[in-house]
Amino acid sequence: MPDRSSMNLQQAMDHTERWYESRGWTVFDFQREAWKAWHENQSGLIHSPTGSGKTLAAWLGPVQDAMSRSTAEATGGDPALRVLWITPLRALASDTRNNLEAVSDALGAGLSVEIRTGDTSSSRRTRQRQQPPFALVTTPESLSVMLSYPGSEIGLANIHTVVVDEWHELLGSKRGVQLQLCLARLRKLCKNLRIWGVSATLANLDQARDVLLGPGKEGTLIRGVVPRSVEVCSILPTDPASFKWSGHLGLQLIKPVIQAIDNAGTTLLFTNTRSQAELWFQALLNARPDWLESVALHHGSLDRKLRVRIEDQLRSGELSCVVCTSSLDLGVDFSPVDQVMQVGSPKGIARLLQRAGRSGHRPGAVSRILCVPSNALELVEITAVRNALAEKRIEARQTPQLSLDVLCQHLVTIAMGSGFIEQDMLNEIRDTYSFAELTDAQWQWVMDFITRGGQALKGYPQYHKVLQVAGVHRVMNEQIQQRHRMAIGTINSDAQLSVVFQGGKRLGTAEESFIARLKPGDTFQFAGRHLEFIRIREMTAYVRKATKRSRVVPRWGGTQLPLTSALADSVLQTLHLWQQGELSSPELLSIDATLKLQQQWSYLPGPNDFLIEYIRTQEGYSLFCFPFAGSLAHEGLAMVVASRLSALTPSTFTLQVNDYGFELQSPEPVEFDLDQLRQAFSVDHLLADILNSINTSEIAKRRFRDIARISGLVFDGYPGRAKTAKQLQASSGLIFDVLENHDPDNLLLDQARREVLDQQLEFERLKTTMQNLQGRQWRLERPERLTPLSFPLWADSLNSQTITSQSFQQRIQAMLDALESASDDTLQTT
Numbered sequence: 122m123p124d125r126s127s128m129n130l131q132q133a134m135d136h137t138e139r140w141y142e143s144r145g146w147t148v149f150d151f152q153r154e155a156w157k158a159w160h161e162n163q164s165g166l167i168h169s170p171t172g173s174g175k176t177l178a179a180w181l182g183p184v185q186d187a188m189s190r191s192t193a194e195a196t197g198g199d200p201a202l203r204v205l206w207i208t209p210l211r212a213l214a215s216d217t218r219n220n221l222e223a224v225s226d227a228l229g230a231g232l233s234v235e236i237r238t239g240d241t242s243s244s245r246r247t248r249q250r251q252q253p254p255f256a257l258v259t260t261p262e263s264l265s266v267m268l269s270y271p272g273s274e275i276g277l278a279n280i281h282t283v284v285v286d287e288w289h290e291l292l293g294s295k296r297g298v299q300l301q302l303c304l305a306r307l308r309k310l311c312k313n314l315r316i317w318g319v320s321a322t323l324a325n326l327d328q329a330r331d332v333l334l335g336p337g338k339e340g341t342l343i344r345g346v347v348p349r350s351v352e353v354c355s356i357l358p359t360d361p362a363s364f365k366w367s368g369h370l371g372l373q374l375i376k377p378v379i380q381a382i383d384n385a386g387t388t389l390l391f392t393n394t395r396s397q398a399e400l401w402f403q404a405l406l407n408a409r410p411d412w413l414e415s416v417a418l419h420h421g422s423l424d425r426k427l428r429v430r431i432e433d434q435l436r437s438g439e440l441s442c443v444v445c446t447s448s449l450d451l452g453v454d455f456s457p458v459d460q461v462m463q464v465g466s467p468k469g470i471a472r473l474l475q476r477a478g479r480s481g482h483r484p485g486a487v488s489r490i491l492c493v494p495s496n497a498l499e500l501v502e503i504t505a506v507r508n509a510l511a512e513k514r515i516e517a518r519q520t521p522q523l524s525l526d527v528l529c530q531h532l533v534t535i536a537m538g539s540g541f542i543e544q545d546m547l548n549e550i551r552d553t554y555s556f557a558e559l560t561d562a563q564w565q566w567v568m569d570f571i572t573r574g575g576q577a578l579k580g581y582p583q584y585h586k587v588l589q590v591a592g593v594h595r596v597m598n599e600q601i602q603q604r605h606r607m608a609i610g611t612i613n614s615d616a617q618l619s620v621v622f623q624g625g626k627r628l629g630t631a632e633e634s635f636i637a638r639l640k641p642g643d644t645f646q647f648a649g650r651h652l653e654f655i656r657i658r659e660m661t662a663y664v665r666k667a668t669k670r671s672r673v674v675p676r677w678g679g680t681q682l683p684l685t686s687a688l689a690d691s692v693l694q695t696l697h698l699w700q701q702g703e704l705s706s707p708e709l710l711s712i713d714a715t716l717k718l719q720q721q722w723s724y725l726p727g728p729n730d731f732l733i734e735y736i737r738t739q740e741g742y743s744l745f746c747f748p749f750a751g752s753l754a755h756e757g758l759a760m761v762v763a764s765r766l767s768a769l770t771p772s773t774f775t776l777q778v779n780d781y782g783f784e785l786q787s788p789e790p791v792e793f794d795l796d797q798l799r800q801a802f803s804v805d806h807l808l809a810d811i812l813n814s815i816n817t818s819e820i821a822k823r824r825f826r827d828i829a830r831i832s833g834l835v836f837d838g839y840p841g842r843a844k845t846a847k848q849l850q851a852s853s854g855l856i857f858d859v860l861e862n863h864d865p866d867n868l869l870l871d872q873a874r875r876e877v878l879d880q881q882l883e884f885e886r887l888k889t890t891m892q893n894l895q896g897r898q899w900r901l902e903r904p905e906r907l908t909p910l911s912f913p914l915w916a917d918s919l920n921s922q923t924i925t926s927q928s929f930q931q932r933i934q935a936m937l938d939a940l941e942s943a944s945d946d947t948l949q950t951t
Contacts, residue, residue, distance in 0.1 A: 237257050354491050527831060628664075693749050
């Protein structure tokens, strides 16, 4: 290649094109468009399917620029950090760094790329400050930590490009809010800063770009190659009549799953939860012990070394199958796999699209995904996903607004670093999408909170974190600085305990709430092994290999996946089209008899219907309502409706919800007519009735634990001496009570209540659902027996209580046998 010092920009771009040709690749128009936009000092969002070359579109503009300059010119005379690459997962950092550096080396640019995450040693961090690389791969949390050090503005001032990878993964969370605040700071520190987002599987692209760049900022939206065709197929039950109406893991289909894995070169078997992944991995090995060396398990709670080893084996082709969760959804780099499988409904259109993209992971290829339903109704969801993809419908992601806990944390972070002048900082904060509407009163409350703890805590010196010194707000207390750096971040979960063999080998982490229930000698499955619990010491659970098998697996929080609105609407539309004879699919044909039973025993709803079933069971009398709004919205809806019905006729209800509807079970018969039911579903006084019908104070108190940690009201503890979840809840609960009694207008209390409504109960979705129900045709049916729609709710409620001496599985199977017998009689009669 030409001497780099003699290259001009056009030569660098031509050299890039020749490099593509030498690799047998095609330069796509969107990549050229992205490079051109970068060279014109533009910012924006690159949206293109997985595997289509988004990384090269974002990276090669800065590389071409560096190639067109001499070394001194490229770095401004001295070594300086030029590109900051933000990745949503620490686990992706190593792959990202390797990919970026490999491209630079292949082009002869020789640019250094390094990693800065929580795993980076202090000596390496020091060296990075003294001899910065050209590009640094980091996470939102690590960027915040960098901003907390005095002098950080000097080290970051020469950055000309920030690339936010997998922006769709950050957009809808507080981590995205944290990043917005950091980007606002960088815009102030860095002249002519270009900010680029890289994303796939997003619907609200204009809004996603605007959130990234900040309000009122001009930016370009670059759309990549036409999305690859996605083929959605299913493994169908060989005997649909006996396929479970309420399945658990889909293990009925393990034989055809094994056959499909056998027939492919490499398979990713996705599950929706880590617990499900553990159980499927063991089920595969139990059925095929000869697969011990060729099948692996991968999820986010496994030790990083184990995950890296599995990723390396996947790249080298040593593995025939990896059972995984969303830990392999994103940009971990490996060759395209031959087959992607999805166990259970994906619960969302974008999620299935993201996972399907791991096959045919190259431009022009077809992405295929093979779905493994865990119950009969999931076959409808699979058809609904296919129909939504055909109509190019996908979910939008909204960013949180006015997360004051994140703002409080960020202000203390900046006060520890360069410090800030109040009015300048207010302008900077309002330069973000999430805080553009921040009022003066809210700002003054936040400033009062970080400087003196607010109205109720002003007498406690540990909450006087930020002081004003010569007009600049700073943190002067070293202990406050130390604690704050350790607490930076917005990811919350139950306290995590390391799971370690007695000999010292670390397997990963499990939540304290699970480990705390174990007694020495108890066995459980984790990291693909059967383990025996020994003891807990210093936040570590010590285990050994178990001599007996167990079906107990850890349960991790944050894994509930409610059906998205887009997919729920598609399910109702699919049922309607099937009834009209306008839609058929292998999945619908497979459960044709089940859908006809729903019609004959009750009613099969469509998008213009609202079905209510009133059924007597052995446990009592159950009212089943089917709004099809997702489990979170149904939780709040069930509470409100139960409260309102109880006010009409004194009664006691037990509640159960799923994605299709909810059950109100009463030990005594309760009669309602449609007019009374319509009154119970009225949108009038909805917010007040929700607040009155549920213990929002107690729910908000639990939500407040996370807010208290993020805002700095409570401290998790030092390494090796971390507080337990129970201790954290007690500490935050005590503060919650103090604030309620002595500072009821505290904005963090208000935020906790808002988050309960917005996130835990999906209030806006709930309200919209109730409004839509008023315009539907209401059907109150009184079937003689449980129906295909009501059975899953009944089964779930049975699982949550002890009814008889029979086991849960025995009761479920007994009821299924009875219903199958009744269904045979019904179908033979018709």
